[in-house]
Amino acid sequence: MDLKTLCQSVVELAKNTGQYIRDESQNSKQIKTKGKNDFVTHVDKGAEERIVARLSELLPEAGFIAEEGSSTKVGDRYNWIIDPIDGTTNFIHGLFPHAISIALQDNxxxxxxxxxxxxxxxxxxxxxxxxxxAPAYLNGEVITVSQAPKIADSLLATGFPYANFERMEGFMKSLDYFMKNSHGLRRLGSAAVDLAYVACGRFEGFYEYGLQSYDVAAGAFLVQQAGGHNCDFSGGKNYLYGQEIISSNALIFKEFKKVIYNLMYGESE
Incomplete structure (x- = not known):
């Protein structure tokens, strides 16, 4: 498989779908609630249907893990992991960032x-x-994670839980720690964008729980290809489907994951 050519086609698809989202955002947004603070619009569904249709042409044997369920096909080897609008709450309020996230998993x-x-x-x-x-790219230019050596030198990002509040005690401790011991903490509202910003060095690190595979698959891959690292809160590799992720540049990774583990679990490694 020529992954470079395939990636170029997916980039073109993402940009074309982005124009559809811009055009439709001018219309009245039909908003439905999937769960507590979890929304979907007709634009999410329309964008995903377009993405699924084109990806089915590009790689007919592949299946899909798609947020809005436009296809439930399971591929024997390849599966696309899609979020048509990561940051839907931002989108419905007319805020940026919001992003299209597409990843290909090879089983x-x-x-x-x-x-x-x-x-x-x-x-x-x-x-x-x-x-x-391949390296990671931003609009045709190679990107890498930052070279900040410590949390004290870092700008960090996180996301607030919108449904699962069972781990709030540890999470609030983490907010307190990072606000006091880093350059600052940001919450943009799109995990895919947070991860892309780690990949290009705008953020040194990102962590969040309660996420799905389609929120993190593409972004975590970008971090990896840009020289960074990803793990779950226990330091393992179950960040794609385990609903928790730590992502950072290579230099702060050990310190970052240790702090998060200790604060979220209330114990030492």
Missing amino acids: DIKSKEIVLGVVYELGLNECFYSWKD
Whole structure:
């Protein structure tokens, strides 16, 4: 498979879909509630249907893990992981960032890995992308994670839980710690964008719980390809489907994950 050519086609698809989202955002948004503070609009559904249709042409054998369920096809080896609008709450309030996130997972018998990722942020018209064995790019230019050596030198990002509040005690402790011991803490409202910003060095690190695979698949892959690291809160590799992720540049990674583990679990590693 020519992943470079495929990635270029996915970048074009993301940009075309982004224009559809811009056009439709001028119309009245039909908003439905999926759960507590969890929304979907007709634009999410329309964008996902367009993405699924085109990806089905590009790689007919692949299945889909798509937030709005436009396809439930399961591929024997390849599956696309799609969020048509990551940051829907921002979108319905007319705020940026919000982004299209598309990743390709290869379930080869020897491995199970993301091999392609695209995050297209509509507000700044920025497309982040990479494929296996390639660097990460932003609008055609190679990007890398930052070289900040410590949390004290870092600008960090997180996301607030919107449904699962069972871990709030540890999470609030983490907010307190990072506000006092870093350059600051930001909450943008799009995990895909947060991760893309780690990949290009705007943030040194990002962490959040309560996320789904389609929120993080493309962005975490970009961080990896840009020289950073990802893990779950226990330091393991179950960040894609485990609903929690730590992502950072290589230099603060050990310190960052240790602090989060200690604060979220109230104990030492």
